[in-house]
Amino acid sequence: MKVSNETRGYLLLLILFIALVGGxxxxxxxxxxxxxxxxxxxxxxxEPTIPTGSLIFIQKVSGADLVAGAKPVGDVVVFYWPNTKIxxxxxxxxxxxxPWSHRAIAKQEINGTYxxxxxxxxxxxxxxxxxxxxxxxxxxNVIGRIVWSMPYVGYLFLWSNNPFVVAAIIIILLIILxxxxxxxxxxxxxxxxxxxxxxxxxxxx
Numbered sequence: 001m002k003v004s005n006e007t008r009g010y011l012l013l014l015i016l017f018i019a020l021v022g023g024x025x026x027x028x029x030x031x032x033x034x035x036x037x038x039x040x041x042x043x044x045x046x047e048p049t050i051p052t053g054s055l056i057f058i059q060k061v062s063g064a065d066l067v068a069g070a071k072p073v074g075d076v077v078v079f080y081w082p083n084t085k086i087x088x089x090x091x092x093x094x095x096x097x098x099p100w101s102h103r104a105i106a107k108q109e110i111n112g113t114y115x116x117x118x119x120x121x122x123x124x125x126x127x128x129x130x131x132x133x134x135x136x137x138x139x140x141n142v143i144g145r146i147v148w149s150m151p152y153v154g155y156l157f158l159w160s161n162n163p164f165v166v167a168a169i170i171i172i173l174l175i176i177l178x179x180x181x182x183x184x185x186x187x188x189x190x191x192x193x194x195x196x197x198x199x200x201x202x203x204x205x
Contacts, residue, residue: 014173025091033060034144035093039078040154041101045120046076050146055154056101058144063114066145068107071121075145076103079118079137099143102127106136114139 028037041054049071050056058078067075078101080086085096105126106117115136119126128135 021091028057032058032144034058035088036078036095036099036143038157039099039101040157041149042098042158045122046101046103047122049121050076050101050149051151053152053155053158054149055157056146056149059147060144061142063107063109063116063139066104066107066114066116066139066142068104068116070105071103074104076101077116077118077137077145078143079116079141080143081141100127101146104145106130108133108136116142 029035031037037058039056039058041050041052041056044052056078061075061077066077067073078099080095080099081097084099087094087096100118102118102120102123104116105119108115108117110133115133115138117126117128117130117136128137
């Protein structure tokens with residue numbers, strides 16, 4: 001089956017898109033040092049510092065390098081709770097439930113393990129029990145700290161989490177690829193058909 005030039009163009013664009021996504025994933029993961037280099041803020045617990053819908057870039061950090069303290073001193077960290085289900089699709093890592101992004105207001109080392117007390121800037125109370133370090137977040141559950149954020153750009157990222165949006169994009173891509181292929185198949189004349197047609201045109205009566 002012959003493929004039209006238009007279909008080849010679509011396939012080339014699709015391959016280019018996949019290559020760009022793959023390259024972007026490799027670069028961001030390498031620079032970030034985490035499996036979640038980019039995420040979007042889903043709640044207002046860090047407002048006004050980081051508004052809802054902000055796109056955030058996360059950088060891996062060690063317990064020793066983590067800066068803890070009240071606003072605005074402490075690093076804003078992204079962490080997940082125990083029993084969180086983590087599914088790594090390489091291009092995208094899904095945490096269920098989603099990670100939190102709160103400020104590290106205190107940290108303490110116990111037997112070589114750092115524990116972090118976290119609190120949202122807009123919240124009245126810390127997430128854990130300040131008097132019981134064991135309830136704090138161990139550094140193993142800290143994905144990294146936020147090194148920069150872009151307000152409202154993260155809404156595009158959040159929409160991509162919607163399965164209906166993803167399904168609609170896939171359907172549109174399939175239509176773009178299939179329709180030209182089917183049209184090209186119906187309207188294309190093979191070389192043999194061209195030769196027969198030309199022969200008939202010049203055939204003596």
